[in-house]
Structures are given as C-alpha cells and as structure tokens.
Amino acid sequence: MAALGAAAVSQVEAALARDDVGALSAAISALGMRLGAYYDWATLKHGQQARDLLAMAASAAAPACVAALLGAGAEPNAASPSDGNTALHCACSSAGSSTARIIALLVRAGADKLLPNASGATACDLLTQETSQVKIGASGALEGLSRRFPP
Numbered sequence: 779m780a781a782l783g784a785a786a787v788s789q790v791e792a793a794l795a796r797d798d799v800g801a802l803s804a805a806i807s808a809l810g811m812r813l814g815a816y817y818d819w820a821t822l823k824h825g826q827q828a829r830d831l832l833a834m835a836a837s838a839a840a841p842a843c844v845a846a847l848l849g850a851g852a853e854p855n856a857a858s859p860s861d862g863n864t865a866l867h868c869a870c871s872s873a874g875s876s877t878a879r880i881i882a883l884l885v886r887a888g889a890d891k892l893l894p895n896a897s898g899a900t901a902c903d904l905l906t907q908e909t910s911q912v913k914i915g916a917s918g919a920l921e922g923l924s925r926r927f928p929p
Contacts, residue, residue, distance in 0.1 A: 789805045789808070789809070790802065790805050790806075790809070790811075790834065791838070793805050793843070794834060794835055794838035794840045794843055795838060795840075797838075797839075797840040797841065797842045797843055797876075798842075798843075799842050799843055799846045802835075802840075802843050802846070803846070806831065811831060813830070813831060813832075813847065813850060813851055813852050813853075814830060814852070814853060814856065815830065815831075816828040816829065816830055816858065816859060817829060817830070817831075817834075827858060827860050827861060827863075828858045828859050828860040828861075829858060829868070830852070830853075830856050830858070830865075831847055831852060832844065832847045832848070832852040832853070832854065832856070832865040833856075833858065833863065833864065833865045833867075833868045834868075835847055835865070836865040836866070836868040836869040836872070836880055836884065837868040837869070837871075837872050838872075839869075839872055839874035839875070839876045839877060839880065840876075840880075841876045841879045841880050841883060844865070844869075844880050844883050844884070845883055848883060848884075848887045852865075854866065854884050854887045854888050854889035855888065855889060855890050855893060857893070857895070858895075861895055861896050861897070862894070862895035862896035862897070863895045863896075864889065864890075864893060864895070864901070865884055865889065866881065866884045866885070866889040866890075866891065866893075866901040867895050867899070867900075867901045867904055869881050869884060869901070870901040870902070870904040870905035871904045871905075881901075889901075
C-alpha cells in the first residue's frame with residue numbers, strides 16, 4: 779500500500795471534488811498512481827483507510843471520474859485491505875446527489891451488491907443505515923438495479 783503526501787492527496791481530492799476527469803488523469807500520471815493499487819486515504823468519517831482510485835472517486839461522489847476509471851479497467855469488486863469495502867460500499871455510505879448514478883455505474887460494471895466487507899456488511903446494509911432522502915433515492919436505484927441485474 780502506498781502512502782500519498784499531503785500535496786498529492788489535495789491534488790487528487792480537488793480533481794474528485796470537481797468530478798474533473800482531465801485533472802484526475804493528470805494527477806494520476808504526475809503522481810505515478812496505478813489502477814488497482816491501494817493508497818492510504820484519510821477521511822473525516824472513517825479515519826485512515828486503504829482505498830483504490832475507484833473507491834476514492836465513489837466516496838467523493840464523482841460519477842464522471844467513476845465512469846472514466848471503470849472504462850480504464852478499474853475492478854469494481856476490489857476490496858480494501860483495511861476494511862474490505864469496495865467502491866460500491868463507499869458509494870453507498872456517501873450520500874450525495876449523484877449516489878444513485880454512481881451505484882448504477884458500479885452495478886452495471888459488475889459490482890457485487892452482496893459482497894460483504896470485513897464487518898460482514900453488504901453495500902445494501904450500508905445504504906440503509908442512514909435515512910436521508912438522498913439515501914432513500916439511492917436505495918430505490920439499487921433495488922431497481924437488483925431487479926434488472928440479478929446476482
């Protein structure tokens with residue numbers, strides 16, 4: 779697992795916050811980051827965690843970046859060595875206006891809705907832990923996708 783310096787983290791976070799695929803691509807190239815590699819990533823909610831680029835983009839609610847990373851070959855079921863969370867777990871635990879879209883992108887790319895993390899929680903479990911309207915909308919999207927894309 780690679781550690782990212784503060785400058786690198788802020789460069790990647792800025793690109794993800796803007797959902798700017800070009801800036802993310804430039805940051806990945808400049809920093810020598812790789813698809814499938816895990817990086818130490820600090821979040822306010824979860825503290826220090828190992829995350830791959832796809833999970834970082836899903837956590838940041840950056841659908842264009844998620845789509846670009848999937849298109850580049852990112853593995854939607856890659857589980858973090860620190861907590862077992864996949865990009866789908868990260869998307870389901872991050873409420874935002876693009877949560878449903880990110881869930882749809884990940885499920886269509888083959889993300890396993892029933893894959894448990896290290897605590898035994900599936901992405902669906904994480905989605906239902908909060909009851910904000912955004913989460914309810916995303917939950918409906920995941921249910922709808924479950925009917926269209928059964929396991």
